[in-house]
Structures are given as structure tokens and as C-alpha cells.
Amino acid sequence: MNRRKHVDAAEHEASVESLKKFDDVVRETAFRLCKLGFAVHWLRLRSKAPVEAGWPDLPVKTAEELMRTHQPAFNLGFRAGAPSIVDGLAVVVLGVDIKHPDYAEEAYAAAKSLMGGNFKPTVISGSGVGRHQFLRVPLEKVPNKAAITLRRADVAVLNEEPRIVRLGTPKSTPVWTIELLSPGKNVVLPPSIHPD
Numbered sequence: 001m002n003r004r005k006h007v008d009a010a011e012h013e014a015s016v017e018s019l020k021k022f023d024d025v026v027r028e029t030a031f032r033l034c035k036l037g038f039a040v041h042w043l044r045l046r047s048k049a050p051v052e053a054g055w056p057d058l059p060v061k062t063a064e065e066l067m068r069t070h071q072p073a074f075n076l077g078f079r080a081g082a083p084s085i086v087d088g089l090a091v092v093v094l095g096v097d098i099k100h101p102d103y104a105e106e107a108y109a110a111a112k113s114l115m116g117g118n119f120k121p122t123v124i125s126g127s128g129v130g131r132h133q134f135l136r137v138p139l140e141k142v143p144n145k146a147a148i149t150l151r152r153a154d155v156a157v158l159n160e161e162p163r164i165v166r167l168g169t170p171k172s173t174p175v176w177t178i179e180l181l182s183p184g185k186n187v188v189l190p191p192s193i194h195p196d
């Protein structure tokens with residue numbers, strides 16, 4: 001019994017140390033990106049959901065406000081588009097969302113085609129197969145929609161099971177979708193922990 005208590009205490013200590021390291025990296029990343037001009041905000045633990053209600057319309061937080069409002073295990077996100085200005089240009093995101101890993105290469109090829117051969121992902125998503133490429137564009141070219149679908153697969157996957165079906169089948173999602181993410185869209189940033 002003493003051995004089990006010792007193991008539990010060691011596991012707890014390792015977990016606390018791991019969380020501390022995670023929080024240090026999250027705070028450091030938030031501070032750095034905020035200073036660059038990203039409209040950074042906190043997300044709930046193991047979630048893509050922002051902590052604050054009404055986040056798209058709130059004033060952009062300063063680095064100091066972010067540090068003051070941080071809680072242990074928060075994930076990190078930012079508002080794409082006009083709220084995030086880096087060197088005078090808005091940051092939008094080319095998002096490659098992949099629901100079935102067997103179709104990842106097809107999705108990457110489509111993104112490469114859309115980008116004129118210049119698809120160089122900035123972030124690998126928490127799912128491991130999705131990709132984001134951050135792009136800077138002049139403010140007058142920022143789309144006014146949160147997400148614009150640029151291309152999607154011609155087959156889908158059922159939401160309840162990983163079976164491939166025709167696009168448009170009820171309760172299914174395209175196996176991949178490429179979107180341009182702009183104002184009003186929350187984009188999850190590394191080192192956030194993916195909900196899945």
C-alpha cells in the first residue's frame with residue numbers, strides 16, 4: 001500500500017511539473033504573439049472554445065492584460081483578420097481541415113494548387129493531419145466573412161463512424177475542406193492541447 005501511495009505522489013508531482021511547463025510555454029507564446037500584433041485570447045482547457053463570451057467584439061488585449069487573466073491549463077487562440085495586424089498587414093489563415101487521414105495528401109495537393117505551389121503550412125493542427133498557413137494581407141483585402149470555403153473533397157465521412165460516403169449524405173462531413181479564416185474566426189494556436 002505504501003508503494004502505491006509513493007507511485008501516486010510521484011505521478012501527481014510529474015503531472016504538476018508537466019502542467020507548469022505547458023503553462024510557461026503558453027504564456028511565453030501568448031506574450032510574444034501579442035507583442036507582434038496578434039489578437040490573442042485564452043481558450044478553455046482541452047478546448048477550442050474561448051474563455052470570454054463575446055470574444056469577437058471585445059477589445060484586443062494587451063500583453064499585460066493577457067498575463068493578468070491567465071489561468072492554469074488555458075489553451076491559446078487568436079482572432080484572424082483585421083484584429084490581428086503584423087507589420088501593417090492583417091493575418092488571415094488558410095485552414096486545411098482533414099476529417100479522414102487517408103485523404104490528407106489529396107488535401108495538401110489541393111492547398112498547394114490554390115496557393116500556386118506555395119503551400120508552406122505554419123502550424124500542424126492538434127489532430128495531427130490538419131494544417132494552417134498564416135498569411136498577411138492588406139487590410140482592404142481582408143474578407144468580411146469568418147470562413148470562406150475555397151475547396152472541399154468530393155466525398156464525405158459519416159460523423160458517427162469512419163465510413164466514406166457520397167458528398168451530401170445526411171450526417172456526413174467532407175473528408176477535407178480548405179477555408180480562408182478571417183475576422184470573427186477563432187484560430188487555435190500551438191502549444192494548445194487538442195480536445196480529441
